[in-house]
Amino acid sequence: MRNQSIVILSSDDWGWKTSKYQLSIRFARDNRVLFVSSIGFRAPTVSRADFSRIWFKLNRFLEGPREVERNIWVLTPIVIPFGRNRLVAALNRRILAWQIDAASRRLRIERPHLFVFSPNWYPFVANLDRTALVYYCVDEHSGFSGVDAQKFLLWDEALTVNSDHVICSAKSLFNKKKLLNERTHYLPHGVNWAHFAEYAGGGQGEAVLDKLTGPRLLFFGHLSYDWVDTSLLHYLAEKEPEWNIILVGRNSLNADEFSKRANVILIGEREYDDLPAICRYADIGIIPFVDSTLTRACNPLKLYEYLAAGLPVVSTDIPEVRQYTDLVQIGGKHEDFLYACERALLIDRTDFSPRASAFVKQHDWNDRVKSIYSMISA
DSSP states (O other): SSEEEEEEEEOOTTTSSHHHHHHHHHHHSSSEEEEEOOOOSSOSSSSSHHHHHHHHHHHHHHSSEEEEEETEEEOOOOOOOOOHHHHHHHHHHHHHHHHHHHHHHTOOOOOOOEOOOOOGGHHHHHTOOSSEEEEEEOOOOOGGGOOOHHHHHHHHHHHHHSHHHHHHHSSSHHHHTTTTTTEEOOOOOOOHHOOOOOOOOSSSSOOHHOOOOOEEEEEEEEEEETTBHHHHHHHHHHHHHEEEEEEEOOOOOTTTTTTHHHHHHHHEEEGGGHHHHHHHHOEEEEEOOOOEEEEETTHHHHHHHHTTOOOOOOEEOOOOGGTTTTTEEEEOSHHHHHHHHHHHHHHHHHHHHHHHHHGGGBBHHHHHHHHHHHHOOO
């Protein structure tokens, strides 16, 4: 697909190196891309964090569409918060339609391919002029805490039925949506293979990790109770006090969650460019997810990134991970996860790392984009 206009209606904000970002930068090699940041999943609270996010978004909105990379413009939209009644919802539809239309006219985007990444966009896209509507479904959004689950389920069904194509990153999502739309496709997440596999010493080192002795278990991603089984991490830290559990990423957990665990090391958010360097400190990569509606429908991006970096992987029992049992140790219960980590720590990396990295190379994002173009042009 070349010389087309693409509008990404995202489920998160620009800058996070999720699937939306990875696809956008590749779409932009041959097309014009307008990336519209998330409008949020839930009504904001009166917390400092939520007010800070509102203030940040307002400032970004006032900047208008900004070119962040060649052929990629980012629009940070605003809607009226603290309102769920029909009048506010109708007004928000008008406000969003105006913002997207104004940005499209400014950037000379006409009849774009719309890629929608979360069902709460449905009320705003139903009447937008477009060449095609693609629902790119990467999560069971009704499973997030704090959302109106029933509304999300209704939006999800409507978006699935009315899309020209539905692309699902997990088999469980694909199996449900193909019953509603025959143009549903299964496409697991990809990986920026070269970034993790061909690490050349760039990025920032971590002085605190240099000083660690004993096995190093690494997790990077959003530290949230929606995703991370903190009871499992407490169990590992208590049972194996010589293990170092390294947690990297945006932290939405309680501030004192691991304050009494000296061997749980939180180093905060790091730049995407720094992750390969951090992987070099680790003995294994872990995916300690809770068992929930949300995680049972996820395809962990970090799985492919760990493997590309040559790390043995241990995961809780996630359906999408089961297909890689020749490369991944799976432990459902706490004690099983611990035993899986013990097995992973015994793996001969001289044989495993090249094999794992070579295997996951076939999941490179560049190949995923080629598959997407084939799907939506069929």
